[in-house]
Amino acid sequence: MILERLWRWRVALMATVVGVLAAVMRFASLGHPTDLVFDEVFYARGGYSLVELGFEGEWGGDNQDFAHGDFSQLSDEGDFVVHPNTGKLLIGLGMKMFGATPFGWRFFAALFGVAACVILAFTARRLFRSTIWGTVAGVLLAVDGEHVVLSRTALLDGFMTFFVIAGFALLVMDRERTRERLMAAAAQERGALGWGPEVRLPGGGPNLGIRWWRLAAMVAFSVSVSVKWNGLYFMAAFLVLSVVFDWYDRRAAGYEDWFGGGFLRAIPAFLTTVVVLPLVYLASWIPWFTSDNSWGRHWAEQNPGEGVTWLPESLRSLVHYHRQMWDFHKSLDTPHNYESNPWFWPFQWRPTAFYFEDAPDADCGADRCVSAIHAVGDPLLWWVAFAVLLFALWRVVRHRDMLALTLAVGYLAAWVTWLPFAHRTIFTFYTVTMAPFVVLLVVWALQRLAQPARLGGAWSPRGLAIAGVYVGLVLALAGFFAPIWIGDPIPFRYWQLHMWFPSWV
Known part of the structure; x- marks a missing residue:
């Protein structure tokens, strides 16, 4: 009983540490800057129009009039917008609750950002079978610059990231429950036949009925599509992966026709997706x-x-x-100062500058103070994650490592699908959807280092020391970059110290 309570306290402590850290990084000075930041010009005003008029009306006047409390330029003529409504409705709901203020239009982005960190921590805990590594994963996402910045601005990508993480978490639950049921069914069949575990079973395995966790994942991924269309890439990639899970687990359970059994059960799943996705998507257009x-x-x-x-x-x-x-x-190919080639996204080569203004009234201890917001991921996380991705792909090919495949699919769905559009005007901040899988890949590598397979899960003192130093360096670097993620006034010279490469300026 005491051990059970202690275990629960560990889980509660994990959620608390991750949630509090994520909230501090996202809600601190959330109302600053008071201006509309980057594409908030479109989405904050669109959200306001949706909750006030019931549709997105066309705006006139200066873009910043809205930020200064002037809503008179909103007309009742419909505006041509190029993204679905769900994200903007959430932004508008924040303004309904807290007023048309910077805090109001950014509130739900920050709240969903915090929730995403906590959900990722619980998902990592299941994937790595460890509360410690779940905590590390949640903390690393909580302090990653891409996720912090997109959780502090009223753009759509942070909302899409939340629903992708939610869908992924639900599929992890589905895989765990389905595997347990398959193994139990196979053991029961063998017991009834008097066979040993080495004997393969005829057929493709049982029909497990409605898989509610996978159905919930379909809904979550469908909502991500109703935020931005590229949520469809994640939905397709992970639902195909769930079929691969089924094949793998039916084979592991000992069924001879594991491929046919998994394929047969994939047909109703596909038909369900064909129904669920349009229904959820159309609902967002009400x-x-x-x-x-x-x-x-x-x-x-x-x-x-x-x-x-x-x-x-x-x-x-x-x-x-x-x-x-x-x-x-x-046809979106208008040149932009911060457009970036997706081939270089894993290295955060051309981060997006969301905001940069002189802050003459700030007391930063220097002659020139500036307030800047740059959507750049923690370099130690992103650069290491790319190397781990290559290792994970090797593990998939050489050892059929399903965990490596799971993490690689999330990373690649967020990245490779953009490579054919390298000629378009696209931005590095789209990689916020990669951030959860960047973190998971890194934590997977850290666990393999600190608890190598050769030790049967026991801790390696040297590996643990290396992992601890690495996490400490990531956190220290996050502290260094935090001012240009949050927009705190800093000396101009201090800002320059953050511009490590000419492409970052």
Whole structure:
């Protein structure tokens, strides 16, 4: 009983440490800067319009009028926007709760950022079978610059990252429960037949019925798509991975036709996805359906006989609108100071500067003070993670390591899918969706170093020392970079010390 309580206290301590650290990094001075930062110009104003008008109206005037409390430039004419509504609705809800203030439009980004860190800690605890390593994973995400900055700004990518982490966590739960049930069913069959564990069983294994954890994961991934379309990459990658899990576990349970058994059960899962994704995605467009002034809402009525004619008029209009959105994204190649080539994203080669202003009224102890926000990940995390990724891929090919495959799939889904669009105007801050898997890869490597397989899970003093020093250096570097993640006024010379490469300036 005492040991059980102590174990629960360890888990509670993990959640508390991760949650408090993540909250401090995300909520401290959340109302600063008072201006709209980077693309908050689009999403904060879009969120306000959604909760005030029920649709996204067109804005006039200066972009910063909104930040100064002037909402008079919002018209009742629909605006052409190129992302779905879920993220902007959450931003708008924050303003409903706390007013149209910087804290209000950033509140839910920060809250979901904290929740993402805690969920990742619990997921890592399951993956690595260790509360200690779960805590390390949550702490490292809590102090990573990409995730901190995107959790402190009213952009969409932080919300998408949360729902991707949630979907991934649910699939990890599904895999664990499904494997337990498969092994139990195989043991029961062998017991009934009087066979030993070395004998392979006929058939492909049992039908386990509705897998509620996987269904919940489908919903979470579908919501990520309703934030930004590239959530679809994660949904496809991880649901295919769940089929691979099924094949692997049925084979491990000893079923002869493990491939056929897993494939057969994948068919209803695919059909369920085909139903769940459109339903969740369409639900996110309810404000568009219910508002007469939404952009393109009555296109089908104004263009009879055009488009997908067999659909109802409202859906036909929405399909046409999505074609316009797709055409916009395909042709988005306007030069931008901070655009970056995705081939270099793992190295954070061209981080996005969200904000940079002189702060003449600040007392920073220097002649020139500046306030800057740069979405750059902790270099020690990101550079090491790429090396670990190469090792993980080797483990997959050489040893069929399922844990290595799981972590590599998350990293690659966030990165490789952007490589064909290297010619487009895209930014390094999109890598915030990679951040959870950067952390998981690093923690996986640290665990292998501190608890090598040759010791059967026992601690290696040398490996533990190396892992401890590394984590300490990551945290120290996070403390060094924190001012340019949070935007605290600092001496200009101190800001320059953070610009390690010309591409960072």
